[in-house]
Amino acid sequence: MNAPKNAFYAQSGGVTSVINASAAGVIETARLHPEKIGKVFAGKNGILGALNEELIDTSLISAADIAALRHTPAGAFGSCRYKLKGLKENQAEYERLIAVFEAHNIGYFFYNGGGDSQDTANKVSQLSLEMGHPITCIGIPKTVDNDLPFTDSCPGFGSVAKYVAVSTFEASLDVASMAASSTKVFILEVMGRHTGWIAAAGALAQPHAQGAPHIILFPEVAFNQAEFLQKVQNTVKQKGYCVIVVSEGVAHPDGRFLAESGLRDAFGHAQLGGVAPYLAGLIKSELNLKNHWAVADYLQRAARHIASQNDVDQAYALGKSAVELAISGKNAVMPIVVRDSHSPYRWHIEDVALSKVANVEKKVPKEFISEDGYGITQACREYLEPLIAGEAYPPYKNGLPEYIQLSLQTIPKKLKETVI
Incomplete structure (x- = not known):
């Protein structure tokens, strides 16, 4: 019986106070399904971790430290602002990416980011097929700007x-x-x-x-x-x-x-x-x-010291859902939050094709902005209020929050050095 494929997780773009909660959701959920997913490798500094073959083996990180990610801000594995171009524009990048995935038996790609990141995940899902090493790609929404379409709100x-x-x-x-x-x-x-x-x-x-x-x-x-x-x-x-x-x-x-x-x-x-x-x-x-x-x-x-409990819960749930979607056979999708009611605030998770999400911005609708253009309407207030609800204080020691800082030691490289 063949060994299960490994997964690659990367954080992208500007970080948030809850992006690590999504990371915890991915890693903890993957650990519950060893028959489907082998190791979860995290990219050191986002997608650059794949291009430079700088992979962090999260199986070496204790369960307690992974759990502590839920209350730790910023990008625990490092992030970057780097957008992959199209295959015709820069084929070498994609060949390098697939070569690294092949070398480390990676069959799952979880990309945690905004619109540009969802575009990258969508491209990888399409082009990996053409290049002979199919990758299951799941986008995980993240942006403080709240501008991703379809999802009711964005973690962060x-x-x-x-x-x-x-x-x-x-x-x-x-x-x-x-x-x-x-x-x-x-x-x-x-x-x-x-x-x-x-x-x-x-x-x-x-x-x-x-x-x-x-x-x-x-x-x-x-x-x-x-x-x-x-x-x-x-x-x-x-x-x-x-x-x-x-x-x-x-x-x-x-x-x-x-x-x-x-x-x-x-x-x-x-x-x-x-x-x-x-x-x-x-x-x-x-x-x-x-x-x-x-x-x-x-x-x-x-x-993170003043994070919304609902935000933390959704960030974790979307990371968890990303893994569940992948092992159920879904590909090139992003889990989204769907609101069921304002008060009481209820929501559930569905998914949408990455091709519909990539590079689309969700603006504040006209009906949410007051007639004079300088305030919000009651409809906007009803939308916003549940999103800030609940307190999710981190543990404190000597008056300061206790945040986990991981050792970002990478595993040995299998490929020749390549400068990207």
């Missing part, structure tokens, strides 16, 4: 939404207490290149923060400078202060980002240079209002 988003809502609430109390003699405007910049899901989450603070944030700027709504400045001025007159949550990808009517740096990342995306200081300068020069700004940046996606 709920915890970022919780962090932004809490931060907006707390900062609003601070600004309100000082507004009589100090800062009049506070601006919080959050992630979201083309979609405003994270910015929308700031509105969850409103019932607790006396209406703050007063202004939310979405990438889905073209920026109108004169209208924006008028709203800021009116809010300060009426409330005494103004709190703004802005998505990094807010753009002018012609599509230019307010704060585009002119550089590009590995995926070809424009690098953004900071919309919060841009708005702060505008408010100072045009309205002469004292203001402060902050950029949540990596803090929002790394904040």
Whole structure:
């Protein structure tokens, strides 16, 4: 009887506070099915781990350490921003990938990432057949931007939404207490290149923060400078202060980002240079209002100490489901969350073809954005509220969270060194 095929798991793109929960779901579930899956190799630094034949044998990691991944943020095995091109554009990459999989008896590929990563998984599933070494490829959704289609929400988003809502609430109390003699405007910049899901989450603070944030700027709504400045001025007159949550990808009517740096990342995306200081300068020069700004940046996606329990549960469940789909014979699919009800919040998992997911962005729908373009509707609030529910505190020691840090020692290589 032939030995079961091994699996390759990789983390991709910007990491989250719960991506390791998906890793735990994959590894723990695979260990329950030794007759179907041999070892699970994790790629050191994502797909680069396969291309460079830098594989981590997770069978050497204790059950306790794998379990600790559920409460550990960032990418425990390392991630990367690297997009495989088409076979015709760079056949050598795919030949290298298949050669590494063949050398290590890998028949399963679990790719944990966003839209670009699902595109990669889809390409590998198709091209591995053409190249004579078929690979079962399952995508595992992950993105703080919440912009993958079909799935009700994306692992990583709920915890970022919780962090932004809490931060907006707390900062609003601070600004309100000082507004009589100090800062009049506070601006919080959050992630979201083309979609405003994270910015929308700031509105969850409103019932607790006396209406703050007063202004939310979405990438889905073209920026109108004169209208924006008028709203800021009116809010300060009426409330005494103004709190703004802005998505990094807010753009002018012609599509230019307010704060585009002119550089590009590995995926070809424009690098953004900071919309919060841009708005702060505008408010100072045009309205002469004292203001402060902050950029949540990596803090929002790394904040495992304030993660949403629902987010952690879904991240783990989707990793678990990926393995179950693979051993049941499914290929080139991604497990998704399907919402059954808002209150009580109920959900289940289905799957969708990777070909339908790859490179498709789910934007905030018009019915979720208020008529004036600066807030959210009740429908949006009903969608968001369950995603931040529940506390999933990590264990603490000496006042700090106890996060696991794995030794990323790789197994011996079987192929000649190849520079990718």
